Amino acid sequence: MPDSNSSRRNIDPDWWRQAVVYQVYPRSFSDHDGDGLGDLRGVTDRVPYLRALGVDAVWLSPFYPSALADGGYDVDDYRDVDPRLGTLEDFDEMATALHNAGIKVIVDLVPNHTSDRHAWFREALAAEPGSKARQRYVFRDGRGENGDEPPSDWQCAFGGPAWERVPDGQWYLHLFAPEQPDLNWDNPEVHEEFRDILRFWGDRGVDGFRVDVAHGLAKDLSEPLAAAADLHEELTLRGEHPLWDRDDVHDIYREWRKVFEEYDPPLAAVAEAWVHPTRRGRYADPEGLGQAFNFDLLQAAWSAPGFREIIERNLDEVAETGTSSTWVLSNHDVVRHATRYGLKGTDTAAGQAWLAEGGRAEDVDRERGLQRARAATMLILALPGCSYLYQGEELGLHEVGDIPDDQRQDPTWFRSQHTRKGRDGCRVPLPWQSGGTSYGFGAGGAHLPQPDWFAEVSVQAEEDDPDSTLRMYREALRLRRELQGPEELSWEGQDTDVVHFSRPGGWHSVTNMGAAPVTLPEGEVVLASRRLDGDRLPPDTTAWLVT
Numbered sequence: 058m059p060d061s062n063s064s065r066r067n068i069d070p071d072w073w074r075q076a077v078v079y080q081v082y083p084r085s086f087s088d089h090d091g092d093g094l095g096d097l098r099g100v101t102d103r104v105p106y107l108r109a110l111g112v113d114a115v116w117l118s119p120f121y122p123s124a125l126a127d128g129g130y131d132v133d134d135y136r137d138v139d140p141r142l143g144t145l146e147d148f149d150e151m152a153t154a155l156h157n158a159g160i161k162v163i164v165d166l167v168p169n170h171t172s173d174r175h176a177w178f179r180e181a182l183a184a185e186p187g188s189k190a191r192q193r194y195v196f197r198d199g200r201g202e203n204g205d206e207p208p209s210d211w212q213c214a215f216g217g218p219a220w221e222r223v224p225d226g227q228w229y230l231h232l233f234a235p236e237q238p239d240l241n242w243d244n245p246e247v248h249e250e251f252r253d254i255l256r257f258w259g260d261r262g263v264d265g266f267r268v269d270v271a272h273g274l275a276k277d278l279s280e281p282l283a284a285a286a287d288l289h290e291e292l293t294l295r296g297e298h299p300l301w302d303r304d305d306v307h308d309i310y311r312e313w314r315k316v317f318e319e320y321d322p323p324l325a326a327v328a329e330a331w332v333h334p335t336r337r338g339r340y341a342d343p344e345g346l347g348q349a350f351n352f353d354l355l356q357a358a359w360s361a362p363g364f365r366e367i368i369e370r371n372l373d374e375v376a377e378t379g380t381s382s383t384w385v386l387s388n389h390d391v392v393r394h395a396t397r398y399g400l401k402g403t404d405t406a407a408g409q410a411w412l413a414e415g416g417r418a419e420d421v422d423r424e425r426g427l428q429r430a431r432a433a434t435m436l437i438l439a440l441p442g443c444s445y446l447y448q449g450e451e452l453g454l455h456e457v458g459d460i461p462d463d464q465r466q467d468p469t470w471f472r473s474q475h476t477r478k479g480r481d482g483c484r485v486p487l488p489w490q491s492g493g494t495s496y497g498f499g500a501g502g503a504h505l506p507q508p509d510w511f512a513e514v515s516v517q518a519e520e521d522d523p524d525s526t527l528r529m530y531r532e533a534l535r536l537r538r539e540l541q542g543p544e545e546l547s548w549e550g551q552d553t554d555v556v557h558f559s560r561p562g563g564w565h566s567v568t569n570m571g572a573a574p575v576t577l578p579e580g581e582v583v584l585a586s587r588r589l590d591g592d593r594l595p596p597d598t599t600a601w602l603v604t
């Protein structure tokens with residue numbers, strides 16, 4: 058293990074507060090061994106690219122052994138690497154290469170559920186009802202005369218019942234796919250196991266964790282199980298919902314905080330918690346995970362007052378707990394933001410509706426979508442706090458909406474009786490070159506089909522084009538490093554269609570979200586999301602100025 062705890066000293070313990078974190082979806086990033094699936098050596102190969110891009114950290118979606126029933130979020134073994142993606146030695150090499158390039162490493166932790174191939178679940182299946190092995194999961198007898206009705210009417214996130222029956226007649230809970238049995242966090246053994254997993258990766262030198270479904274672990278499983286009719290929004294707001302965002306989930310994170318503090322600097326963590334914004338702060342508490350994703354902009358329409366309101370609210374929220382804010386426009390679960398902004402509605406629901414109607418490129422205003430995506434990205438990069446970027450957005454990639462149904466992989470597609478297309482379109486392997494096998498992804502093809510238009514948006518094509526999205530991201534990240542100061546923001550300007558704020562030191566960001574050009578404020582333009590002509594800022598454009 059190359060990164061012992063002692064070599065971590067001299068790292069700024071606040072490195073995560075205003076970092077640019079780049080999400081790698083390993084199976085679709087870069088394929089070193091040419092088997093059609095991206096791998097960890099592929100990530101190592103691309104460290105120079107990541108360094109040139111200028112990111113501060115890489116978050117890797119799961120790379121653990123998995124049957125890929127849910128893109129790797131079905132974990133067979135939390136202490137190993139999927140053999141198709143490499144070995145632990147490959148992980149160490151990758152982490153060392155990233156660290157040597159000044160890039161931190163964040164791994165994805167999936168504590169709500171294991172996979173159905175995990176040793177614990179196999180043991181549970183082989184064991185008797187009521188046994189110790191079954192108590193690590195949520196097994197119940199069914200309802201009805203022969204117990205052949207599920208124990209409750211809870212639905213899983215991908216569609217269909219949240220219970221699966223096993224041969225001896227009992228049922229187990231899965232809030233996601235049936236291949237993802239939920240762990241029983243009332244069981245101390247589960248707590249112990251996860252503290253140990255945190256240390257396993259902490260000792261290997263990782264800098265932090267992204268915590269999957271952080272709002273799901275604690276559950277009220279007392280009998281009788283709540284009926285779906287009781288699963289009301291207002292319960293969610295009180296922290297008493299039987300399944301989601303319960304107040305007692307934070308006891309788990311207070312335990313984890315003690316583990317994080319065993320390291321110098323402490324390990325960082327960010328919660329993926331789809332909760333009411335007023336309850337997000339609890340996940341970001343310094344005594345808990347320390348930071349939480351804010352998905353508000355993902356769900357926002359293209360409107361300056363709307364963006365301003367979200368920004369203001371989030372900055373107020375983080376001021377309460379003392380954490381830093383997080384900004385996200387795309388990730389592996391939603392339609393890419395270049396495409397969303399080219400639709401009539403611009404939120405994630407609009408993205409799903411477009412997919413449902415066939416995801417046709419001709420139904421998207423691709424040019425407008427890309428302009429808005431570039432403008433929105435520059436806007437978030439100028440905000441105080443952390444920005445999370447998703448692989449390929451730096452190329453301005455659109456969603457691949459028209460993947461043939463017989464090539465879809467997302468469980469959402471299968472579990473929804475083929476009514477929800479799911480998330481494959483943002484997980485298509487990246488185009489590194491404008492031609493060749495799988496556009497340079499690897500020598501062995503791509504595990505999801507790549508469209509012809511990838512040739513124009515490959516890394517190779519964009520490297521040489523001074524107006525490309527890639528060049529804009531690189532310049533924005535370089536300038537951000539130079540201009541970034543304290544986590545403060547002042548609102549500027551009066552125009553309701555314009556989001557204009559400044560940061561300490563005279564760094565201004567101005568985004569025109571209206572329909573007509575506006576006059577640029579005083580100052581020297583250091584970067585714009587498209588070429589400017591004179592002192593006017595066109596619609597759908599952001600400019601950064603220094604005064």
Ligand code: GLC
Pocket residue numbers: 127128130131167233269270329389390
């Ligand atoms: C999170 C992940 C998503 C996964 C789900 C279940 O929401 O981001 O990809 O399907 O958790 O693990």
